[in-house]
Amino acid sequence: MVNYSLLSFILRGERRKVILLCLDEPKIPKEIVSVCNVSIHNVSKSLKELVDKGLIRCKNKEDKFFRFYELTKKGRELKKDIISKKIIIKNSKSKE
Secondary structure: OOOHHHHHHHHHOHHHHHHHHHOOOOEOHHHHHHHHOOOHHHHHHHHHHHHHOOOEEEOOOOOOOOOOEEEOHHHHHHHHHHHHHHHHHHHHHHOO
16 A cells, blocks of 8 residues: 655655665665765755665664664665656656
């Protein structure tokens, strides 16, 4: 079942969507910066927002450097929903 409140939260912020979609494996913020082409400030802010919503988690909170972030179960489900919505949007545009 799609959580439309979380889906709306992600889709309202392009950087949140990009970061959520790029987390296919645990990554540190610096990797996210280079993969997603988003500033470190925006990555840090978005990671906090995504953690607060329960969509990602830090695997090693106790470390001050090289913190790894990964999707939670809720985050993986939402990522699938976003990808399926893109497919639906692409298919509907191609039929016009």
